Amino acid sequence: MPKNTEIERKFLVTSDAFKAQATGSHEITQAYLCKEPGKTIRLRIRDTRAFLTIKSAQLREGLAKFEWEKEIDLADAREMLAICLPGEIHKTRYIIPAPPYEGEPRCWEVDVFHDRLNGLVLAEIELGDEHEPFTRPSWLGEEVTGQPQYYNANM
Secondary structure, X not given: OOOOEEOEEEEEEOOXXXXXXXXXXXXXXXXXXXXXXXXXXXXXXXXXXXXXXXXXXXXXXXXXXXXXXXXXXXXXXXXXXXXXXXXXXXEEEEEEEEEEEOOEEEEEEEEEEOHHHOOOEEEEEEOOOOOOOOOOOOXXXXXXXXXXXXXXXXX
């Protein structure tokens, strides 16, 4: 997979059984500096670290997207929140180990949304290849990969 490429599958979650399997969690605040067709620029604060991320739409037919992410100063990120577009997102992300694939570690990231998105729970897994097989946990529901209403930038 080329550098700065992301391939992920996204699903609704049917129960909170994933919490018993979680090895950690993070509190996340994120907002967007740019949300245009084909690209987003996201500001994310995860616990006490901050990141600026640029993402593209799908690179070609399939699931692959360009993603560039760099850590930035936390104080700068907090100041930048003031110039982001409306619609700040608050969520708790749970990390759940998944079986490795060809020796590469995999994990599920389950986002439990708060505030105006309370009740929404989404799981995603990042893969090395669009056709990579993975094990579906019992708490995984309908796949929503590629459905724009489930992109954080559209929420």
